[in-house]
Amino acid sequence: MFPTPIEKRSRSAQIGYQALLPVVLIIWLLPLIAVAVFSIKPDADFTNGNYWGWPSSFELFNNYGKVFFESDMPRYLLNSVFITIPTVIGAVLLSSMTGFALGVYRFRGNLLIFFMFIAGNFVPFQILMVPVRDLTLSMNLYDTKTGLVLFHIAFQTGFCTLFMRNFIRQLPFALIEAARVEGVAEWRIFVYVVLPLMKPALAALSVLIFTFIWNDYFWAIVLTQGPDSQPVTAGITSFNSQFRAAYHLMSAGSIVAALPPVAMFFLMQKHFIAGLTLGAVK
Known part of the structure; x- marks a missing residue:
């Protein structure tokens, strides 16, 4: 086989x-x-x-x-940082809590809620272009970094919850039961018992989400325009004029834009691999 x-x-x-x-x-x-x-x-x-x-x-x-010195590339890079870092923190934090709730507690509708998180991953994001754009316009979030961050957090939380829930279910449940017997509050169990055991998963998920958001181009051009809020993936096209394309500068900008996720992976490589392989064998 x-x-x-x-x-x-x-x-x-x-x-x-x-x-x-x-x-x-x-x-x-x-x-x-x-x-x-x-x-x-x-x-x-x-x-x-x-x-x-x-x-x-x-x-x-x-x-x-x-x-670096004759374009808005530094500004686009800074926009990407302001978009990517809050998105990673928000998505990982929310998915850790939802994964804990769905992985530890037994209640009616648990599996249904979990399936709803999973179902969101199967929706083609292209069909959401018009409604999401209209929603950001109605909420005065169009062409803002805040609107892009909120959308990415909402869209990535489904995958992150799937990742975290499955990881938490592999943890020894006896630790949680022992903490409950000692009278530890549920939020303390989450913060002081579960989160320390989730460090490999948190690192692996952070690298994945960082790469996804930093390299996003579709939503960057749908929900933003101009150097005030566009990330670097969309800002690279600013080297093009109406009648001429500066491909040599676009190539240099692409190399610069690719360096942060590559550096992120190599810095977190040990934790990333540990998070993906933890629990693969008994």
Whole structure:
């Protein structure tokens, strides 16, 4: 039913695997490599059709200098921070509480409420574009960072609750029962007993949500416009004018925008992997 691990395959299969793996990895990274190379090329290389060739001149400091000092890119980056960080905190905090309630307490409608959280993950977000936009307009939240944060928290809480509820159900219930026998209040059980045990899950979920929100482009252009509230994913398109597209600057801006989630993953890699694999084996 399951494929044989490569360590147990024949020597020829192992050599073929080791030979093909770098090739497949390079093909997979080829678009990112192309963007990185084009970010240090001059604008003339694009108009001359020099997409994959050697740069006619290296404009690393010139291109990235324009991105940071001659555009609104720092402002867009700051907007992304102000949007992403509160969203991560809000979604993780709400899902921790809802996951605790659905995973620990037994009450009528528990499973139905849990299914409602799950059902929200299966709704295509494109069909929500018009009603969500109208809702933000009616609440005076359109083109504001607050409106984008509130929407992301609401939309991400369903997945986060699914993640947290399943994680909490794997915790030893005897710890909660022992705390109740000692007369500990429920909120203290949550804060002092359950939350410390959820640190790997909290770290893994924070990395996932950070990446989702930071890389969001669809809702960034639907619910915001202009440098006052747009995140960096939407702000990259500001390098385009009516009759001309500065692809070399867009490439440099894309590389800059991709660095924070990559750094976030490597900083939290240990906790991220621990959170995803905890409970996988008994």
